[in-house]
Amino acid sequence: MLLVLNSGSSTIKFEIFATPEIGSVASGIVERIGEAKGRLELRCGGAKMTEKSAAANHREALELVFEALREAGVLGGGIECLGVGHRIVHGGESFSEPVVVSKAVIDKIKKAAPLAPLHNPAAVEGIKAAGQVLPDVPQVAVFDTAFHQTMPPRAYRYALPAWCYRKHAIRRYGMHGTSHAYVARRAARQLRKPLEELKLITLHLGNGASVAAIDGGECVDTSMGLTPLEGLVMGTRSGDLDPAIPMFLIRETGRTAEDIDRLLNKESGLKGLCGENDVRGIVQKAEAGNEAAELALDIFCYRIRKYIGAYLAALGGADAVVFTAGIGENSAVVRSRTVRGLEQLGIVFDEDRNLEAGRREFSFHADESNVRLLVVATSEERAIAEATWELVGD
Ligand code: AMP
Numbered sequence: 029m030l031l032v033l034n035s036g037s038s039t040i041k042f043e044i045f046a047t048p049e050i051g052s053v054a055s056g057i058v059e060r061i062g063e064a065k066g067r068l069e070l071r072c073g074g075a076k077m078t079e080k081s082a083a084a085n086h087r088e089a090l091e092l093v094f095e096a097l098r099e100a101g102v103l104g105g106g107i108e109c110l111g112v113g114h115r116i117v118h119g120g121e122s123f124s125e126p127v128v129v130s131k132a133v134i135d136k137i138k139k140a141a142p143l144a145p146l147h148n149p150a151a152v153e154g155i156k157a158a159g160q161v162l163p164d165v166p167q168v169a170v171f172d173t174a175f176h177q178t179m180p181p182r183a184y185r186y187a188l189p190a191w192c193y194r195k196h197a198i199r200r201y202g203m204h205g206t207s208h209a210y211v212a213r214r215a216a217r218q219l220r221k222p223l224e225e226l227k228l229i230t231l232h233l234g235n236g237a238s239v240a241a242i243d244g245g246e247c248v249d250t251s252m253g254l255t256p257l258e259g260l261v262m263g264t265r266s267g268d269l270d271p272a273i274p275m276f277l278i279r280e281t282g283r284t285a286e287d288i289d290r291l292l293n294k295e296s297g298l299k300g301l302c303g304e305n306d307v308r309g310i311v312q313k314a315e316a317g318n319e320a321a322e323l324a325l326d327i328f329c330y331r332i333r334k335y336i337g338a339y340l341a342a343l344g345g346a347d348a349v350v351f352t353a354g355i356g357e358n359s360a361v362v363r364s365r366t367v368r369g370l371e372q373l374g375i376v377f378d379e380d381r382n383l384e385a386g387r388r389e390f391s392f393h394a395d396e397s398n399v400r401l402l403v404v405a406t407s408e409e410r411a412i413a414e415a416t417w418e419l420v421g422d
Pocket of ligand 1: 263305354
């Protein structure tokens with residue numbers, strides 16, 4: 029089996045996959061690492077187990093996970109861990125694909141820490157912990173940024189003085205790369221065409237949201253930038269705005285840079301517009317006549333539609349637009365409001381097909397549409413397991 033870890037500063041999310049067919053066997057989370065009142069949750073075979081269990085550090089947290097997995101019969105009895113795959117948020121310019129972890133790799137992840145100060149140090153903790161608990165098991169690092177490294181300079185450079193890039197590596201990196209790459213592969217399968225022959229626009233619409241323009245399997249542009257703040261309107265992030273606004277707010281309100289950082293990342297987006305960041309609740313309120321919810325939904329879908337137009341231009345047309353993640357997979361309202369009125373661009377949707385629920389993968393374009401509209405279920409954990417198996421499986 030394979031273990032996939034997503035390490036935060038005080039949490040470890042984990043999922044266990046059977047090999048070689050890469051099916052999920054168990055998953056869970058350890059929370060409040062480093063605190064007296066910790067908690068472990070394990071989901072396995074339809075059952076959910078929660079227990080209070082304090083872990084002083086990531087190593088202890090991982091030991092708790094293994095103990096629980098043995099008790100649940102997922103591990104032991106001849107079943108062993110063959111590889112550990114880690115989700116790493118930022119690979120800077122050093123990584124354009126998953127790699128087997130070595131000391132040099134850890135050093136580069138640390139070097140990219142200024143670009144993801146909350147996430148990369150936590151990922152290094154996760155790698156160290158796995159090395160201690162499973163000393164002989166190979167580890168693989170899978171980067172959120174890696175898939176976007178094929179972007180050309182015209183897409184990744186900002187029009188700032190060149191020293192900003194040279195000295196501080198300020199450029200667009202993009203995130204959600206593992207998900208964009210995964211759904212692009214699945215979309216190609218759904219379309220029964222080689223990925224190399226396809227132009228795709230992938231919409232990862234979850235609490236965080238981003239778009240990618242993919243030509244022949246390679247990312248040529250994406251909406252997130254130096255950080256995940258750029259691009260689409262998200263649950264609590266503003267996405268694109270006039271870059272003068274933070275300075276304006278600092279001058280006018282006396283807030284600090286940290287205050288503005290929090291405002292843009294945690295208090296803006298859908299939540300900032302209507303007080304709520306779950307699209308299910310927002311759609312209900314909008315349908316009941318709540319104006320703020322209606323406006324939030326309108327701005328959210330309009331921003332996505334603008335990016336579809338931009339990426340159709342960047343790619344010179346597209347074979348398909350692919351919807352994925354919590355909102356993309358589940359919200360027929362968001363899908364229809366996003367692609368409505370794009371007939372001139374070759375996008376014609378079919379509302380009956382759009383409303384057809386209950387399937388994880390389906391298409392909802394009209395027969396006459398030039399551009400196919402697909403819904404594909406993403407799984408970053410599964411993609412990480414597949415990448416890990418590719419590198420360390422026999
Ligand atoms: P993710 O980050 O991919 O887990 O997506 C989480 C978001 O998906 C939530 O904040 C919701 O807004 C949205 N979501 C999940 N289920 C539904 C649903 N059935 N209808 C609309 N939105 C949903």
